[in-house]
Amino acid sequence: MRINTAEGDEAVEVQMAPLIDCVFLLLIFFLVATTLKKISREVPLELPESIAAVNMTETPDMTIVALDKYGRTYIDGKQVTESQLHEKFKELGRTRPESRVRIDTDRTTQAQEILRVLDLCQFEGLRNVGFHALDERTRAAAAKRPPALAD
Numbered sequence: 001m002r003i004n005t006a007e008g009d010e011a012v013e014v015q016m017a018p019l020i021d022c023v024f025l026l027l028i029f030f031l032v033a034t035t036l037k038k039i040s041r042e043v044p045l046e047l048p049e050s051i052a053a054v055n056m057t058e059t060p061d062m063t064i065v066a067l068d069k070y071g072r073t074y075i076d077g078k079q080v081t082e083s084q085l086h087e088k089f090k091e092l093g094r095t096r097p098e099s100r101v102r103i104d105t106d107r108t109t110q111a112q113e114i115l116r117v118l119d120l121c122q123f124e125g126l127r128n129v130g131f132h133a134l135d136e137r138t139r140a141a142a143a144k145r146p147p148a149l150a151d
Helices: 016-036 082-095 111-123 136-144
Strands: 063-067 073-075 078-080 101-105 129-131
Touching: 063 082, 063 111, 073 082, 078 082, 082 111, 101 111
Parallel strands: 063 101, 101 129
Antiparallel strands: 063 073, 073 078
């Protein structure tokens, strides 16, 4: 395509408006893509409620173990077997025994399943273990969220 320029104007200018539009679209895409990935919301759980629950921030080095109502175990949103869970805890106990382990359970999960995970943590020397429960703020946010799909 031929562009007619004025006699003294030999330089071709780069159009900045389309470039700025592309940069903003990429920025919005990456912001949305990173905020949609919530590890704790990948497993459909109905968390138990607690009046004394403390709202803790989720750190990148925190290991999240989820137990659903059917007894299935998940680590960071991926379903694992008993041996995979044991290997993960063995590795954590050997490399980072002070790291935080958060256990998310459904309110109908059997106590036997919870004790199984706690025993593995204790056996591998993981002492910084906590539970995730709904407090006043998260209970209100969970009430606004649509219910999880049933399995």
